[in-house]
Amino acid sequence: MTYRTAVPADVLANVRRRWPEAAESWATQAELQLRELCARYRATPREVLPARYGFVVAVDTADGPLVIRSSPDPHGKDQAAVAVALAELGIAPRVHEAFSTEHGTWTVLDQVLPGTPLSQADPAAVDPQALFTPLAAMADQPPPTVGMPSILDWLRDRLEDDHLTDLRPGTTVASASERRAALEVLADLTRDHIPALCHGDTSSGNILAHGPNRWMFIDPRGMTGEHSYDVAVLALRVGTVYRSPDLADVIASLAQADTERLRAWMKIAQAARV
Template sequence: MTDQLALPADVLANIQRRCQMSRTHGQPMSLKSSKPSASATKRHRAASSQPATDSSQPWTPQTARWCCAAARAPAAAVAVALADLGAGPRIHEIIVDDHGTWTVADRVRPGTPLSRTDPTTVNPQKLFAPLASMRDQPAPLPSMPSVLDWLRDRLEDDSLTDLRPGTSVAPLHERQAALAVLDDLVRDHVPGLCHGDASSGNIIASGNSRRMYIDPRGVAGEHVYDVAVLSIRVAQAYAGAEVVAIAADIAGVAEERLRAWVQVASAARV
């Protein structure tokens, strides 16, 4: 979420310098800020809408400082990984200070979120393809919060308030069944690259047909979980269609595992 913010002087100086470089090279930028939150559900969200460096660029002190900043901000590290895959906008700067995590990124145009778009007008291939690129990608940091723990906290919370629009806390029996499914998923779970919050507000239009993913949660997990969340969000728009089967095919995931993740995400009201 982009806020109206009073920037610390050192952050503002960096932004002004990078924006001047942007104008020189004709690359529009946008500023996103994310401030770490401490919630009962251990939700780690130093979010941003950011991208990555070109691996062909030389290793410089600037690059080293930039990578160190990403290492201190899990969400920024995920955003960098997404950008490397072309699934998110390119990042120009990551700044971590006492006020939070700040990122300078390419501005995505038109930038219309899926939440403000009729999903039936969006090609499912374009929608799920960025998630397919995340398959078998490692977590960007060696030690990150887990989406599994975050989901378990939600499923065990009888008073959950951060709910998917139009829903209420799932009945106890539904959450208990989902916890059993989650336990099954954990058995062969390998922590990898995961957006963690593939809701319709975090998927924006780039050009005429591309979709980019912004504001990751900053967790390790499975990209199949992201496919599940998006499947839930667009299911009503594709009434009569087998959304899960379509999504599994496009994203290159096992349909049975995807259905298991859909059950967990649905009960957690993600």
């Protein structure tokens, strides 16, 4: 089969809409840099993986499968730093290399196998303990770099946006009253918030099966926050399948999160439609 190393048309279209001034040069350089990295790792490209704003390619090497990823996101360097920190905790794939150029940020990682996203897994086969316990490793970990943007500011912007378009699938913008209540909760949490390591986007598409009963967290947002927020976002997804009044208590115990703080973050995440 002939492998085409071009950035997929849908990815390029998304990048053009979001970063129009950078799209063409990034796409051209991404294709050239991929060839250089494949030569460096003696890698053979196998498959372009699904992505919205990145060029993500699975490759084979003599030492095992890797994923080579390029992103034009201006915050790509922060995202790579979080990916490295999560990998060091054992809850994300090992990062072999991460670097930035004037056109974007590159990461070379172990490929997670079988790599089935949580969104495509059989809910009955998912062990909540295996899913939430790894997040406990993030508790009270410092941010990987100084000066990273905050998830609190990002959430506040979403809650104040009457015309939010980047919504969780199947949802509409929350009512003004729901968003005002969530903003009050966010203000309360901000008073004693200490910026810490945070994945920032624990949606079910960013959690991949690793072996028969483990999960890896990929594609972090590149912001500071607190791990209870990550637990909350994932708890909202799980809550659509496992309906129990005690679910938040069980999840908080597994992830070593404060139950009341977890419930507060769940309220904010729900209103912000993340």
